[in-house]
Amino acid sequence: MIKQLVMATNNANKLREAREILAPLGIEVLSQREAGANCDPEENGATFAENALIKAKAVYEAVGLPTIADDSGLCVDAMDGRPGVYSARYAPEGQHCAKLLEEMKDVPEDKRGAAFRCTIAYIDENGYDTMSGDCKGAIGYEQRGTNGFGYDPVFMVGDRTMAELTADEKNKISHRGAALRELYSFLKERYGD
Template sequence: MKLVLASKNPGKLREMREILQGLGIEVISETEAGVDVEVEETGSTFAENACLKAGAVAKASDLPAIADDSGLCVDALNGAPGVYSARYGGEGLDDVGRYRLLLENMRGMLDRRCRFVSAICCCFPNGDRVEAEGECRGTLAYAPKGEDGFGYDPIFFVPGLKKTFAQLTPEEKNAISHRGVALRNFKVELENYLNGTDQ
């Protein structure tokens, strides 16, 4: 079975391929599917945005499409940046600029609790949908550490492992990450859907 990933993020593509390969699912990029879709993320939740993206790519490709919308929610900032994680600080910032801005906005704050949230949505050309969510709790580091990962990974510290996401191996990260949890939940939901047990 082929799923088109409704994202141009190579990090997400790599993680989805690694986690879903055990289910016999081939995740292909928009480029491989011959589509190039820009979707405005107007949803107020991660789940709404994931379904907007997956629905648009499924329609354009006539193939089942999977999308993840994820972000970092910081307790001391009332859940910000949340659904605006990828656009935090405006269009001019890259990943490094965004996490530096977040660290600046957290300067002097002792409550560093935060969580990564991921919502997965798979849309089929017939209109059916399979959805799942996952989260991972951690704390905000005071400075970036690690070379791997993407997005806010260098400042997301996992107390139990004493490392940031960017210091973890892909296997370590997939075992505990919000996207890893969401994709494992998604595998169960998708198996139920394919077996017809949710009909």
């Protein structure tokens, strides 16, 4: 089993989730800062997988340790999968939910399906692999909750928004959590016990 893995991020929430899920494998997950990588490559891929791989390759080339990177976004059925890979650039900072609700204002309840999607790229000296996870839900009619960011206040899971869930509830169903569990299985299979 590998002993260390670099996550191409300095986001504390992403690191905590990765560390919790991969902890049983005995792998220390380092942020890119902790590993000494100071890079922020342009994410200009057409898919989540391409963007994740751009980040993973940049950090791997900087530090030479097995590296993971993720890219994720919101895919709305009634908008043909938009904003998708452009989720972060869909609207000015802090206006994503308002713009989405405005664009969805005339969409009936049975057509408001959506999914948060995450792809993780893993790269080491043997090449790379990708794994993905989804969290299915629907777009609500108003912003609710304070425990989230991005599109969480309008993304409904059952009768609550992601922003109304506790961190533990969210981690159990999140798209990133699902992708990290796929990564866990991949690493366990590749490196054995």
